[in-house]
Amino acid sequence: MDRNAPIGVFDSGVGGLTVAREIMRQIPNESIIYFGDTARVPYGSKSKETIITYSRQIVQFLLTKKVKAVVVACNTASAFALETLQEEFDIPMLGVVKPGAKVAAETTVNGRVGVIGTLGTVSSGIYKQYIHDLNGDIEVFSKACPLFAPLVEEGWLEDPVTQEIARRYLEELKQEKIDTLVLGCTHYPLIRKTVQRIMGSEVNLVNPAYETAISLRGVLQEQGLANEDSVYVKHKFYVSDGAEKFKSFANTILPCEVEETKDINIEQY
Numbered sequence: 001m002d003r004n005a006p007i008g009v010f011d012s013g014v015g016g017l018t019v020a021r022e023i024m025r026q027i028p029n030e031s032i033i034y035f036g037d038t039a040r041v042p043y044g045s046k047s048k049e050t051i052i053t054y055s056r057q058i059v060q061f062l063l064t065k066k067v068k069a070v071v072v073a074c075n076t077a078s079a080f081a082l083e084t085l086q087e088e089f090d091i092p093m094l095g096v097v098k099p100g101a102k103v104a105a106e107t108t109v110n111g112r113v114g115v116i117g118t119l120g121t122v123s124s125g126i127y128k129q130y131i132h133d134l135n136g137d138i139e140v141f142s143k144a145c146p147l148f149a150p151l152v153e154e155g156w157l158e159d160p161v162t163q164e165i166a167r168r169y170l171e172e173l174k175q176e177k178i179d180t181l182v183l184g185c186t187h188y189p190l191i192r193k194t195v196q197r198i199m200g201s202e203v204n205l206v207n208p209a210y211e212t213a214i215s216l217r218g219v220l221q222e223q224g225l226a227n228e229d230s231v232y233v234k235h236k237f238y239v240s241d242g243a244e245k246f247k248s249f250a251n252t253i254l255p256c257e258v259e260e261t262k263d264i265n266i267e268q269y
């Protein structure tokens with residue numbers, strides 16, 4: 001496998017850019033091929049079977065770009081499809097849930113952790129399971145926030161509507177006296193300020209992206225796949241719909257200039 005090959009990163013839309021951003025910061029020698037499934041977003045309310053089908057198609061597309069590893073930068077796809085992808089493909093595949101659970105278990109002091117995510121992620125119970133694998137004494141309180149991802153896709157990051165919806169979703173978690181809250185959907189770091197304002201500054205917000213990038217670095221090093229040279233770094237962006245809108249959004253959150261985003265027909269993979 002070529003060390004200069006890129007890393008594939010995918011999500012249902014713009015959310016995975018929060019993970020791509022962290023990879024760019026933590027392992028700047030690596031190139032990224034990003035795919036956002038903007039024609040089929042949101043993933044959060046779809047069945048496990050559908051998410052597996054979509055994820056498989058995306059990995060098949062990413063393999064045509066000769067990626068050396070894939071980061072499933074979507075909690076829903078990590079919860080529903082990661083295991084299947086790891087069985088079916090023989091390049092390293094990493095998700096965002098395990099790294100997020102690890103940080104949450106290490107961060108909480110009072111042993112009360114909240115998790116917010118899509119309906120799929122929350123109903124899978126995967127965060128609870130991984131947090132309990134690390135520490136069975138931690139109490140985990142989960143809340144699905146299905147409107148958050150569409151609001152973020154719409155770019156309503158600081159909108160009063162987003163504030164009001166967040167207030168309603170987060171009310172019951174506030175009652176539980178949690179000291180740590182996992183942003184268990186890759187779209188949510190983009191409304192972090194709103195969530196923090198509502199939860200209060202004493203609640204630690206966990207963004208699994210940082211730990212995911214650190215895990216990726218470890219895997220690449222262990223497997224002799226790390227790019228030691230920054231000469232070849234080039235990031236490329238693909239979506240299944242709305243390339244121009246995606247490009248403008250990406251340029252507001254990434255540390256690099258996105259010059260081009262291409263539309264592809266993901267159904268053909």
Ligand code: DGL
Binds near residue numbers: 041042075118185186
């Ligand atoms: N960003 C995704 C996640 O982390 C999915 C959001 C959605 O498409 O519903 O779960």
